[in-house]
Amino acid sequence: MDKGLVVQFVISTLLRYWLCHSEFKSLLQDRVEISNPINAWKNLVEGVTLMKDQVNPYDGDIFHESPLILHMFKFIIGNDNPYVQQSIPFIFILCDLLSAILLYYMAQSYMIQMVQIEKQNKHKYAKNITRILINIEDLVNVPKYVALAYLYNPFSILNCICLTSTVFANFFLCLFFFAFVTQKPILSSIALTLTVQQNIYPITLLVPACVHFHQYKKSWRLFLAGFLLCYSGFLYFCLGLMNQDTSFLAATYGFQLTVPNLQPNIGLFWYFFTEMFEHFRVLFIVAFQINSIFLYVLPLTLRLYKEPVLVAICLTGLAAVFKSYPCVGDIALYLALMPLCKYLFPFMQQGFIVACFFIGCSMFAPTVWHLWIYTRSANANFYFGVTLAFATSQIFLLTDLLFAYLKRDYTLENGIQKTIKGKPARLVLD
Amino acid sequence: MKVTGLRSNSTRAFVNLRHTDPVYVCDLKAELKKRSLPVSGPKPQLIERLKPFTEKQLAANQPPMLPTQHATSAAISIITIPSSSSSDDSLPSAYDFNWSMRKLFGNGVPSSCSQAETSAVYVDITANLTGPVFEIFPDPTQVLTSLHGGQKHHIAMYNLIEITKERIFNVYTIHEKPRVSPVSIQPTLYAHRYITGYGQERGGIVTKIHNKHRTPLKIIYLENIPWFTPLYYHTLKITSGNKEIIPLIKKYIPGKARVRPYYLEVAFEAPARSVTTLSVDFTYMFLKWQEYPPDANHGFYLGSAIITALLPTARNYTAIPQTQSLIKNSFNISRDGYLVQLRTEALIVALPTPDFSMPYNVICLACTVVALAFGPLHNIASKRLRLTVIRHRTILQRLKRVLNVVTGKHAANKSDDEDEDKKENKEEKGKEETKDKAQTETDEGSCKVRDTKKDK
Numbered sequence: 005m006d007k008g009l010v011v012q013f014v015i016s017t018l019l020r021y022w023l024c025h026s027e028f029k030s031l032l033q034d035r036v037e038i039s040n041p042i043n044a045w046k047n048l049v050e051g052v053t054l055m056k057d058q059v060n061p062y063d064g065d066i067f068h069e070s071p072l073i074l075h076m077f078k079f080i081i082g083n084d085n086p087y088v089q090q091s092i093p094f095i096f097i098l099c100d101l102l103s104a105i106l107l108y109y110m111a112q113s114y115m116i117q118m119v120q121i122e123k124q125n126k127h128k129y130a131k132n133i134t135r136i137l138i139n140i141e142d143l144v145n146v147p148k149y150v151a152l153a154y155l156y157n158p159f160s161i162l163n164c165i166c167l168t169s170t171v172f173a174n175f176f177l178c179l180f181f182f183a184f185v186t187q188k189p190i191l192s193s194i195a196l197t198l199t200v201q202q203n204i205y206p207i208t209l210l211v212p213a214c215v216h217f218h219q220y221k222k223s224w225r226l227f228l229a230g231f232l233l234c235y236s237g238f239l240y241f242c243l244g245l246m247n248q249d250t251s252f253l254a255a256t257y258g259f260q261l262t263v264p265n266l267q268p269n270i271g272l273f274w275y276f277f278t279e280m281f282e283h284f285r286v287l288f289i290v291a292f293q294i295n296s297i298f299l300y301v302l303p304l305t306l307r308l309y310k311e312p313v314l315v316a317i318c319l320t321g322l323a324a325v326f327k328s329y330p331c332v333g334d335i336a337l338y339l340a341l342m343p344l345c346k347y348l349f350p351f352m353q354q355g356f357i358v359a360c361f362f363i364g365c366s367m368f369a370p371t372v373w374h375l376w377i378y379t380r381s382a383n384a385n386f387y388f389g390v391t392l393a394f395a396t397s398q399i400f401l402l403t404d405l406l407f408a409y410l411k412r413d414y415t416l417e418n419g420i421q422k423t424i425k426g427k428p429a430r431l432v433l434d
Numbered sequence: 435m436k437v438t439g440l441r442s443n444s445t446r447a448f449v450n451l452r453h454t455d456p457v458y459v460c461d462l463k464a465e466l467k468k469r470s471l472p473v474s475g476p477k478p479q480l481i482e483r484l485k486p487f488t489e490k491q492l493a494a495n496q497p498p499m500l501p502t503q504h505a506t507s508a509a510i511s512i513i514t515i516p517s518s519s520s521s522d523d524s525l526p527s528a529y530d531f532n533w534s535m536r537k538l539f540g541n542g543v544p545s546s547c548s549q550a551e552t553s554a555v556y557v558d559i560t561a562n563l564t565g566p567v568f569e570i571f572p573d574p575t576q577v578l579t580s581l582h583g584g585q586k587h588h589i590a591m592y593n594l595i596e597i598t599k600e601r602i603f604n605v606y607t608i609h610e611k612p613r614v615s616p617v618s619i620q621p622t623l624y625a626h627r628y629i630t631g632y633g634q635e636r637g638g639i640v641t642k643i644h645n646k647h648r649t650p651l652k653i654i655y656l657e658n659i660p661w662f663t664p665l666y667y668h669t670l671k672i673t674s675g676n677k678e679i680i681p682l683i684k685k686y687i688p689g690k691a692r693v694r695p696y697y698l699e700v701a702f703e704a705p706a707r708s709v710t711t712l713s714v715d716f717t718y719m720f721l722k723w724q725e726y727p728p729d730a731n732h733g734f735y736l737g738s739a740i741i742t743a744l745l746p747t748a749r750n751y752t753a754i755p756q757t758q759s760l761i762k763n764s765f766n767i768s769r770d771g772y773l774v775q776l777r778t779e780a781l782i783v784a785l786p787t788p789d790f791s792m793p794y795n796v797i798c799l800a801c802t803v804v805a806l807a808f809g810p811l812h813n814i815a816s817k818r819l820r821l822t823v824i825r826h827r828t829i830l831q832r833l834k835r836v837l838n839v840v841t842g843k844h845a846a847n848k849s850d851d852e853d854e855d856k857k858e859n860k861e862e863k864g865k866e867e868t869k870d871k872a873q874t875e876t877d878e879g880s881c882k883v884r885d886t887k888k889d890k
């Protein structure tokens with residue numbers, strides 16, 4: 005890591021520290037885009053307080069975090085020592101920094117792998133494609149971009165200063181990406197367990213990880229077995245923590261899957277299931293959850309089997325769009341992974357539109373929320389419209405990324421010239 | 435003044451009569467007419483004219499009453515609070531304080547309960563000693579003195595079993611001169627509750643409990659909040675002045691949506707002569723559209739909180755001991771504490787509402803967004819990239835294609851298009867000609883464009 009990057013780390017830490025202690029924090033902490041029923045700091049405090057007063061926190065409607073996080077914070081929130089209380093924001097900032105560092109090393113390793121692959125396959129490529137091969141400068145630049153994209157993304161800053169538990173989810177996911185890209189089966193399995201204990205959606209990453217380990221002659225069986233072992237061990241551990249009470253399963257995974265809380269968020273579920281006819285509810289919940297968990301795993305893995313990391317990025321992104329309780333923290337993570345695909349950027353077409361949508365939606369969402377909830381001059385449709393636009397733009401970004409990969413793949417094989425007998429031609433899916 | 439009627443131990447209704455004009459002019463005129471007296475003049479004069487007639491005569495002229503009325507089943511305790519707004523010292527204000535059972539209930543008591551061993555009406559006449567003097571008619575069967583909780587009460591007792599044998603029972607008072615309302619003495623314990631916060635996102639419930647007594651009071655506060663306003667237990671805060679009060683006992687059962695409410699019970703000690711503020715935060719829940727009532731924006735009610743305390747004094751306190759059921763049991767017994775339960779105001783919260791006209795639109799739109807992802811991802815996973823020549827179509831040609839699709843010529847045209855695609859690579863020259871032709875002819879009109887298509 006060079007000096008410049010260290011300076012950036014320090015600056016972003018100071019920025020987070022300042023925001024954590026400014027008045028913006030209380031203003032932002034209750035925003036539905038940032039805090040949802042699962043990750044909100046207020047709900048975590050509630051859970052810990054309930055547990056301290058001998059009430060099962062999973063019995064009520066408010067707490068939905070995993071037992072591990074609950075018991076971790078039992079010592080922090082429950083402690084009356086003022087030093088411990090003051091250190092709470094630092095835990096979150098530190099977690100964010102560690103995530104950025106992990107992303108940095110992950111990106112470094114990934115770029116080296118990509119360059120090596122291109123070197124090996126150079127004889128298969130068409131002529132005149134050196135322009136689109138990975139630039140040697142990117143070996144240094146891309147890791148920096150990835151780390152900076154996480155450190156300075158407003159979404160991740162907001163996520164951090166509002167002390168949401170998504171900070172930890174992101175950290176675990178970064179740890180998984182790091183272990184996965186650097187081919188460490190056992191660390192990957194532990195990291196994936198930690199990720200999945202908080203929310204169920206990243207379980208799809210099992211598949212690209214297995215493919216990746218297989219490609220690099222590492223034992224994917226070890227990874228899979230490690231995950232199963234770790235995860236069952238974790239469940240057993242949680243049962244011990246909760247005194248053999250299984251209610252936490254229904255309150256965490258059950259809550260994510262059945263979507264009982266219809267508080268608005270940036271996802272697609274809340275208004276859909278507010279307006280759903282009661283007799284179709286189960287059908288659509290199952291359909292939506294299949295869509296967000298299983299549907300795209302196998303097709304994408306089969307099609308992009310050469311690029312499991314890209315599959316993992318796309319699955320993370322799709323989960324952030326389609327999960328039942330998404331928040332800006334989820335988006336921050338997959339946006340930070342985007343610079344890994346810098347070599348695809350020349351083939352992407354929707355960048356400008358998507359950027360406009362992101363900015364527009366980020367500004368419109370709080371506005372229409374205020375109009376709806378506070379001044380009551382707008383209604384739920386306005387906010388729903390903004391979330392739809394936001395989801396659409398994210399989908400554009402992800403599908404554009406995949407299209408770009410296909411186009412680059414085609415171009416590597418067939419050359420940059422896109423003509424048929426001298427006539428201009430274009431690439432279409434057929 | 436205080437009228438304590440018969441009561442059962444199950445229900446109790448408090449009727450506050452504020453500024454009820456007890457005598458109607460039309461009633462007086464009717465009475466005067468019956469006695470062939472002049473009916474003209476202001477109301478006080480009419481009453482003066484009627485005064486010589488005894489209560490018995492008045493009662494005898496009352497309409498017949500249903501014999502099945504059982505006085506024992508009525509459970510009523512009435513406190514008339516005279517309005518202090520009768521500012522001008524003209525005569526009518528004097529009559530504001532006169533009352534009779536008939537005026538309050540529309541009827542006297544025609545009979546006593548045949549099953550009851552005792553049947554009596556008690557009137558607290560203590561105020562006759564301290565306040566303005568009044569006369570009570572008819573004469574009570576007995577005047578009782580009750581001493582409890584350091585308070586001495588004089589109570590006029592009417593034995594209904596005896597009285598109703600002879601006549602319909604009615605009791606009334608006549609004040610001799612206009613009464614000056616004393617400043618009302620506040621109860622020892624009272625409470626107010628309200629909602630804080632604005633907007634339909636987050637709010638708080640605040641209860642202010644006033645303890646007017648000179649000693650601290652132990653209070654149990656019970657809150658049953660419906661599930662649609664989830665409580666944040668950790669925000670529960672009890673303060674008095676600037677001091678935070680540590681609750682003696684807390685009991686909390688978190689609610690569950692559509693299953694059970696939030697149950698919160700707190701016992702604490704309210705300091706002497708203080709206002710204790712109890713606050714807790716809640717959020718507004720977003721319900722499914724079918725769970726809203728037809729008048730969705732009317733709001734949802736939060737029931738009242740119950741405040742329970744043992745008062746050390748029996749001032750302003752009338753209640754039957756919990757172990758007994760007759761009013762006479764409450765006379766002359768002093769206890770360590772006098773149990774009182776206050777119910778605070780019920781609150782109303784307006785939960786945020788969805789648009790009720792939208793279900794189909796929302797389902798369609800959300801599914802469209804899912805399809806926006808599914809479509810391209812399906813294509814990416816199942817199709818291959820292929821180079822095709824970029825065909826330039828004019829706007830009219832495109833329009834025509836769309837029209838054809840709409841009018842059902844889709845299948846035929848599609849095969850045409852496919853043929854075209856295949857031919858394209860072979861007949862590049864020919865195509866270029868037709869293209870030029872088409873372009874020139876589009877300027878001339880749409881009919882000819884159709885012809886060129888046929889030519890192709």
